[in-house]
Structure formats: structure tokens, C-alpha cells
Amino acid sequence: MDSKTFIDKISEKLQTDQETVEELIFRLTEVMGDELLDANQIVTPVLGSFESRKRLERVTVHPSTGKKLLVPPKVVVSFRPAPSLKLKVK
Amino acid sequence: MKITQQQLTNLLSLNSGKSIDLCERFINEFFSLIAENLGEGENIRIKGFGSFKIVDVSARRSVNVSTGKDYEIPGHSKIVFVPSKELATLVNQPFDVFEAVEIKDSTLPVWQSQAIQNDETQDTVHEIDEDIVTGPDSDDSIIYVATDSEINSDQNQSDWTEKRNLSAEEEEPNELCVVCDEEQNLDLQEIPDDNGEVVTDIINENNDEIQVNQTDDLNSESIGSSSGHIKDQESVGTSDLDPDPDPISSYSHHHRHHHRRRYKFAWGFFSGFLVCAVLLIAGLFAFKMYLDNKDQLEEENFTGSQAEMSEQYTEASPGASTTEDLSVKPVIEAETAPSDPQPVYDTVTTTRYLTTLAKEHYGNFNLWPYIYEENKNILGHPDRIRPGTKVVVPPLSKYGVDPNSPADIAKAKELGVQIYARYNKK
Numbered sequence: 203m204d205s206k207t208f209i210d211k212i213s214e215k216l217q218t219d220q221e222t223v224e225e226l227i228f229r230l231t232e233v234m235g236d237e238l239l240d241a242n243q244i245v246t247p248v249l250g251s252f253e254s255r256k257r258l259e260r261v262t263v264h265p266s267t268g269k270k271l272l273v274p275p276k277v278v279v280s281f282r283p284a285p286s287l288k289l290k291v292k
Numbered sequence: 293m294k295i296t297q298q299q300l301t302n303l304l305s306l307n308s309g310k311s312i313d314l315c316e317r318f319i320n321e322f323f324s325l326i327a328e329n330l331g332e333g334e335n336i337r338i339k340g341f342g343s344f345k346i347v348d349v350s351a352r353r354s355v356n357v358s359t360g361k362d363y364e365i366p367g368h369s370k371i372v373f374v375p376s377k378e379l380a381t382l383v384n385q386p387f388d389v390f391e392a393v394e395i396k397d398s399t400l401p402v403w404q405s406q407a408i409q410n411d412e413t414q415d416t417v418h419e420i421d422e423d424i425v426t427g428p429d430s431d432d433s434i435i436y437v438a439t440d441s442e443i444n445s446d447q448n449q450s451d452w453t454e455k456r457n458l459s460a461e462e463e464e465p466n467e468l469c470v471v472c473d474e475e476q477n478l479d480l481q482e483i484p485d486d487n488g489e490v491v492t493d494i495i496n497e498n499n500d501e502i503q504v505n506q507t508d509d510l511n512s513e514s515i516g517s518s519s520g521h522i523k524d525q526e527s528v529g530t531s532d533l534d535p536d537p538d539p540i541s542s543y544s545h546h547h548r549h550h551h552r553r554r555y556k557f558a559w560g561f562f563s564g565f566l567v568c569a570v571l572l573i574a575g576l577f578a579f580k581m582y583l584d585n586k587d588q589l590e591e592e593n594f595t596g597s598q599a600e601m602s603e604q605y606t607e608a609s610p611g612a613s614t615t616e617d618l619s620v621k622p623v624i625e626a627e628t629a630p631s632d633p634q635p636v637y638d639t640v641t642t643t644r645y646l647t648t649l650a651k652e653h654y655g656n657f658n659l660w661p662y663i664y665e666e667n668k669n670i671l672g673h674p675d676r677i678r679p680g681t682k683v684v685v686p687p688l689s690k691y692g693v694d695p696n697s698p699a700d701i702a703k704a705k706e707l708g709v710q711i712y713a714r715y716n717k718k
Binding site for chain 2 (some may be wrong): 203204205208210211216217218222223224225226227228229230231232233234235236237238239240241242243244245246247248249250252254261264269270271272273274275276277278279280281283284287288290291292
């Protein structure tokens, strides 16, 4: 599903205009991002859980130049689907 | 800490300013719609948030961890979430400042060579970044592993991320070091040294005290210093045990050090604040004491001078007729009216309000209006009396008020309301 169709569907269901939905999506990402920054885990019964994970620094090779690189550690968002959803998709 | 959907609703409502009802419906619909779509096998992309994809995983051989037996994990589909750039940068804030850096000399430990080459490789780093960023798959996560030429295929990437998940879980010490930065490595090196020094110091002290103690014990036990010594030795002894297992403790120290770093600042701030508060309170007390002393002195002077004045008057009029006496008396009374036979003064300070004075002198704080009325020529708004204002505390008999009668107390409360009304009308 496209981003636009997604927004359309939500605005239809909620009976609000698309701008509001867009804004809400933006705010939601902000709120979730903040919580993940605090190393909290966001749990949704229907969809699954989001948490932040730290990727440790590591040495890799640059694809084209072949030079060795030191990649710094970073924090990423990791998603785990809910069991019900996992079953559906299997 | 787990955040539920309900909490998310509240936070969203706070952040966006929209009604809780709308936020709740939105969040419900948001997640349900994604789940629905994925359930139907459709990928979904939400601009600004991220994309959810269904990825097919081929069958692979694996080992049963408990039996050690070989078995096959069948091919299946799994759901992958790739956060958008906005969300990713937001979450990666603590590490945003770092960039990938080229390593030239592979023999040196990586962090040392990095320090040397940081300046030199500025240009090359930019080049590399550009290459990586503008690569074909830049929408997804940044390419790291490059040996496989099929890096662009989703399957490899997702498999690889799965692997990374597992190995990261193994490698990570049980906590998520979100605040940790590069200095983490340095700390690990530093801590054992610190511990070592501390341990040797304590051991030296310990030895000295043991020698001293043995002679003291023989002499007497009642000497305070020796018992103090014993106590010291004991406390030192127990702390000696702590830093003993060095290599293990350095790791756990790192843990605690970690957590402490997180809270160190806040704790330092809090303790500093406490110290300041204590000093402030001590200062206020001292000030109050000073004022009280000053009051007492002034009171004595005043009563002294009053006594003198009344004496003079009475002396002046011994020979006067009764009528004169009468005329003189009122004068005396008028003179001494401002300060009744037993003048009672008190001062309003930042800790002693009219109500406090009323409670002290009358036994009930509701009777403060009478103190106010007595001094209303020098007092303004009853809530805004300058600290240090000296007020006369009149005896209740002057206003005919009995502190024990509830009716009088009610009257006093009314009077208080009136006084406020005078000012609030303005």
C-alpha cells in the first residue's frame, strides 16, 4: 500500500482531513522516537513491539573501493511482530 | 520500560494538542491497518514513519540447541520494518556525531589508528559517505558488509540483519548503552588502574592500624580513640574486600560506572541543591536570632525611657490640684497609649507571619486580624508585609476578644476577610 492510500484510508475512517492525519503521523513518529531514545519498549497488541537496539562498532570493507572502514556504533529501531501477526504471515 | 498503546495515546495527545479521543482512534486505526495489510500479504510504506515488508526466507539447515541434532528450518515469510530516515536519525541522536572512518594500518588497534588518522582522512571520509548515501539502496539501512556482490538483494540484507540481531544480543553486555560513547573503551582501561591504587592504599593503612591497635588493645579499651581505631579498621577491612576481584569487578564497575554516568549529573545537581538549601536555612535562623536579640534590646530601651517619662510627669505634678492631675493623667495615658503598660512587640519575618504571631500570643492563628488592625497604619496588604516589620501585639482585652470562644474566632475570621476585601477591591 502506498503512503497516500494509507493516509486516505485513515482519514476516511476517522472522518478528518488528510492534513490532520499527516500531522498525527508526524507527531506519532516524534513520540515514538522519544520513547525509543529513552530505551523504552513500545508494545502494540495488534501489530507488535518496537524497541531500540545498539549496534556495536565494527570494521567492514567498503564495497567499491575495498578499503577498510571503522563504522561507529549506532542505535536502531527494531520491530518484532506480534505472535498473531506472525502466524498470519507464515 | 514498556510503553502501552494507551500511554502512547496520552503522549500523542500531549505532543500534538489533539483530543485524546482522536489520538486513541488514530493510533488504533494506524496499527490495525498496518497489521491488516501485512496479514493480506501486502507491503506498506508510510512516509515519515517507515516501511513494513514481507520477506521470504528460504529453508536452511540448523542445529537443535538442546539435542545437538541437525534439522531444517523450513522456508517461511517474515515481517521486516525499516524505519524512515527521520525516525532513524531521531533514535540515533546519541551517536549522530560519529562517522565511518577509514582504517589505513590494520596492525594498530583500531581506536588508536582512528585517532591518528581522523584528521588525515577527513576528505576520504566525505567521499565514502557520499558513495554510501547515494548508493542504489540508500532508502534502506546504510550498507556495511560489502564482500557479497549481492548486497542489494533484500533477502541477504534481512538475513544479515537477523544475524546481527543475534550476535549483537550476544555481544551486548546486558544493558543498552544508549548514552555510552567512545570513551567507553578508555573507561575500561582506567578503572582497573584506579582500583589497584585504592587497594594498595587501603592495604597500607590497614597494616599500620593493625600494628597500632595491638599495643592499644593491651593498654585499655575505654580510650575513645582506640575504639575509634578499631571501628576504622573494620570498615576499612570490609571495603578492602570489595575491589579485590579485579578483572571481574572492572567489568561490573563499568556497568555501575555506566549507570552512574547516566545519573551522575542529576545526583550531583541534587546534592549541591541540598547543601545550598541547608546553608540557606542555617543563614535564616541566624538572621532571625539576630533580629530577636535586636528586638529585645530595643524593647528594654523603650520601656526604660517610658518609665523615665512617666516618672517625670508624676514628679512634675505632685503639687498640682486634682483637676490638674486629671488633665495630666490623660496626657500620660495618651503618651503611653502607643505602648500599653506591657508593650508587646514582635517582628514579621519570612518565617513568622501575622498568623504565627497570633498563634503565639493569643493561642489561635485566626486572631491575626487584631494584630493587623492595631498596626494598620504601617501595614499595607496583609499578605505583603515586609520582613522585619515591627508590629505591636495588642492584648486581646483591648478588642474584647476571647480566644476560647468560637464565636469570637468566627468574628476574627470575618474581620480578616474584610481586611482582604479592602485591598482586593482596589
